[in-house]
Amino acid sequence: MNPTTFSELLTDISDEYIVSAANPHSKPIHWYQVSAIAACIVLLMAAAIYPKLRIQTPEIAVPPESVAEVITSTTTAPEIAEYTETQTATSPLQTTFDSVTATVSTTASVAGSAVVTETGTKTVTELPETDAHTKTEPTKVEQPVNTEQPHTTDPAITEFTQPATTSSVTDNPELTVGSIPATVSTAQLTTDTLQTVSLPTQTSATETEPVDPLGIARTLFETFISENHLPARIADEAQYPDFTEKIIIEWDPASDIDVEHLILQFAKENHIDGYLFILHQVAPGAIIGDSDTMLVHK
């Protein structure tokens, strides 16, 4: 067989194939149809994706930053120096009183920034507003001060620590500025009824809910007093209009428990001492506060 013969053989193939090939039906490719279909697909995809793109908001990456880091970063050397000067100026005031009670000295030893005033039959101890300086000062208090022991205060109250005159204060002078424990254990305290309370230690730039630090502090104090059955209470703020943005706590100094120290310790540990204002009785059974409507503690 040769190719010519093979070509002649093809003559006898099936009639179906011959007729089919006589009028081949091959649809031409219409490129405008392809373009239109592609455009429709693009439009559909855009319609599906664009609304999602509009809804999405860019995420703001906020690095986790603890309170301690914030305070450390905001505490500068000039501010510390200014704070030291303030303390130096307020320290002699304490020495002008002939009878500084042990409670006062204790307060000074804890806070290191106490401003002591004495009016008549009671002593009012106020702690300054909490700022970076107070947060950076050392908070290591190993044991509560025995208020029964008479002692004197050193007129030269330094910035961070009570001098050796408060013998119950730890002797370890190594104090680190800027190291604030977020959660402080109170197991070292002599009172067994203390509990550990934690404050939220992180602040976020993206927080939208308003924060009421005073309310949080009040809740913490209330919880602390009630759970430890302290002879104290949070006074009605309306009765002390002069002390705004303060939590006024009334307590009975005649109790066996050193309530003021415990409250101060608690406030210190939870960094809410800036909102604290403490009233206490001088004599047992006296009326707390200036108002006659105040309750009388035992």
Added chain:
Amino acid sequence: MNDQAIISLFEQRNEQAISESNQQYGALCRSVARDITGNDEDAEECLNDAMLAAWNAIPPAKPKNFCAYLLKLVRNAAHDRYRAAHTMKRNAANIAGSIDELAEIIPDRGDVVDEVERREMIGAINRYLHGLPQNQRDLFVRRYWYATDIAALSKMFHMTESHVTMTLSRLRKRLQKHLRKEGLL
């Protein structure tokens, strides 16, 4: 007029059957003959030869597909003329190219083919064509039965000439593989 009516005219020996066939399939038959013989005069003579052959065959022949029957008659007549022209070294048109392409897969072992081999070969080709997609089958038949040139095929099938050439090359290789598998090559 449909094929059955034309066949009826042939059976009635009515000469109108020739004119109706020419009107119905004359153009198609001329194109087939022209692609094989390469000129219009030979194509016209091929068509006349095919019409005469149909007039002599019907009856008693009663083709099922009159179009294919007539096309086969035209193709045979055209091939006879092509063979005569090829013997006289006359250049034939499109059929020469298609035969050259077939020479790639069909070895030249003489032109004597017995009837048994012929029937087996036709059966194998039909099975091969049956296994092809219609588009490729039409392309193959158009090229190697109708002897249509590549340029016309590219327009007819909306393909580029290179695409047509490539497709035909693959079809030939597949046919060769098929015939070898059937033991005919």
